[in-house]
Amino acid sequence: MLKLIVCIKQVPMVSELNWDPRTGTLKRDLAEGMMNPACHHALEAALRLKDLHGGHITAITMGPPMAEEVLREALAIGADRCILLTDKRMAGADTFMTSYILARAIEKECPDFDIVLCGCHTSDSETAQVGPQLTEELKIPGAAYVEWLELNDNVLRMKRLSDNFLETLEMDLPGLVTVTTSQYQPRYVPLAGLQDAYDKCDIITLNAEDLKLEIAGIKDSPTRILKVYSPDSEKKNIEMKGPAKKIAEELLDKFGRKIGGTIQKDLKAYGQEQ
Numbered sequence: 527m528l529k530l531i532v533c534i535k536q537v538p539m540v541s542e543l544n545w546d547p548r549t550g551t552l553k554r555d556l557a558e559g560m561m562n563p564a565c566h567h568a569l570e571a572a573l574r575l576k577d578l579h580g581g582h583i584t585a586i587t588m589g590p591p592m593a594e595e596v597l598r599e600a601l602a603i604g605a606d607r608c609i610l611l612t613d614k615r616m617a618g619a620d621t622f623m624t625s626y627i628l629a630r631a632i633e634k635e636c637p638d639f640d641i642v643l644c645g646c647h648t649s650d651s652e653t654a655q656v657g658p659q660l661t662e663e664l665k666i667p668g669a670a671y672v673e674w675l676e677l678n679d680n681v682l683r684m685k686r687l688s689d690n691f692l693e694t695l696e697m698d699l700p701g702l703v704t705v706t707t708s709q710y711q712p713r714y715v716p717l718a719g720l721q722d723a724y725d726k727c728d729i730i731t732l733n734a735e736d737l738k739l740e741i742a743g744i745k746d747s748p749t750r751i752l753k754v755y756s757p758d759s760e761k762k763n764i765e766m767k768g769p770a771k772k773i774a775e776e777l778l779d780k781f782g783r784k785i786g787g788t789i790q791k792d793l794k795a796y797g798q799e800q
């Protein structure tokens with residue numbers, strides 16, 4: 527039986543996110559959570575493989591206890607089993623530590639998997655590092671930014687856009703892919719499925735001790751975010767009046783160096799060449 531794992535992160539709903547101007551950090555606690563969009567597409571890709579070949583989908587998330595909501599949603603859409611990794615000692619994990627913890631959980635709970643599917647990146651931190659790092663942790667082949675998947679005799683054929691070229695790749699399994707949001711439009715959540723996801727399905731919850739991890743998320747995370755801030759930018763409108771020649775001259779006087787720098791041309795020399 528095809529064994530699929532989908533890694534899902536709960537992210538804050540963008541419309542509800544606010545900055546704390548005092549600390550310069552995002553006020554995540556006040557925002558409602560949702561399934562990261564790329565993870566939703568990865569789940570849909572897994573569901574389509576299951577529709578075609580049969581199989582079993584395990585959805586797994588690491589986060590605070592409220593991250594359980596995205597797992598319930600995954601169950602409602604068609605995942606078969608869900609695992610929540612939550613522990614204060616995991617909080618503050620950077621991507622390195624996140625991949626390490628996800629890998630240990632996969633090895634413990636689903637060691638005989640065929641394909642791990644991740645989103646290509648998240649909508650809140652957006653590093654796109656967890657998928658590739660998880661590939662390293664699990665010591666399996668991986669492909670990032672995949673748009674289309676086809677399975678034949680334990681070989682996964684994939685398409686992805688790279689520098690405007692469409693690449694076709696093949697990978698032996700077990701392997702990992704990160705899925706973009708361009709294809710695999712997620713299906714609707716059926717209401718009946720949602721009811722069952724809450725009433726009939728248990729979620730496996732694991733902490734650091736269950737995984738025999740001797741870690742502290744922040745202390746053992748080598749990455750430090752020193753500051754998060756919105757860069758200041760100023761915009762103003764300038765009105766230029768008069769004959770076209772005068773306006774063109776004024777434009778070049780005022781912005782010639784900037785425009786020339788941007789397009790990497792000496793505008794005076796450029797004018798003479800024409």
Ligand SMILES: Cc1cc2nc3c(=O)[nH]c(=O)nc-3n(C[C@H](O)[C@H](O)[C@H](O)COP(=O)(O)OP(=O)(O)OC[C@H]3O[C@@H](n4cnc5c(N)ncnc54)[C@H](O)[C@@H]3O)c2cc1C
Pocket residue numbers: 533534535536554562564565568586587588589590591611612613614616617618619620621624628643644645646647648650651652653654655656657
């Ligand atoms: C108690 C607790 C609190 C946390 N609080 C925060 C927080 O406030 N802010 C924050 O950004 N993170 C938090 N995390 C999670 C963790 O720190 C981040 O998930 C991690 O740093 C991912 O970085 P990224 O968003 O850039 O991932 P990317 O590399 O952009 O993600 C790519 C893909 O990797 C997979 N992935 C990434 N993160 C997870 C995850 N956690 N679980 C399952 N799959 C994942 C998904 O498939 C995702 O689409 C918390 C974790 C715990 C246990």
